[in-house]
Amino acid sequence: DAGVIQSPRHEVTEMGQEVTLRCKPISGHNSLFWYRQTMMRGLELLIYFNNNVPIDDSGMPEDRFSAKMPNASFSTLKIQPSEPRDSAVYFCASSRQAPASEAFFGQGTRLTVV
């Protein structure tokens, strides 16, 4: 298995532009997580899907952020419009829906909004 695949690895965009981050979870995993990591705030959970359904989006910072999971093999995180304070590394992770199952992380997308 190739693991969790995220694209792009790096994204530089201008303030106000729309940004879409993509994630392909590990086949057979039915839980998917989007995280944001910054020096100031550390690792933050943005949203959590189970069987393609959003379970908890309380970590989504604002209405500018939205996430979808149209099927079991694909998820997107969209920021519209983007702002400089959105600059961070965004991670996608997937796991089986079981308490003993570990999560597997993608390599992350480093987003810079200028």
Next chain:
Amino acid sequence: AQSVAQPEDQVNVAEGNPLTVKCTYSVSGNPYLFWYVQYPNRGLQFLLKYITGDNLVKGSYGFEAEFNKSQTSFHLKKPSALVSDSALYFCAVRDIGSNYQLIWGAGTKLIIKP
């Protein structure tokens, strides 16, 4: 509410010496505990987990962790540190009462000096 604490922001160890990275937790019910490592510019990688059974859990790269129920701790250990162990280490616990989300510690930066 379930929580995880990593009391040390940074741990410095000389190469060849034993290392310990501390983690304490607060859960209701049986804990499901995890350790992850993050190397620079990489995603988090799973190291080991405690589900049940032996209190000493062995994981990747020669790491092990000791579960102590009375002290509600799950410290990460390695008998002999390598410079290549320098990284950011995260402890996490499954929140059984909240759709199995992972609750993360703030992370501990481990620096191994030659």
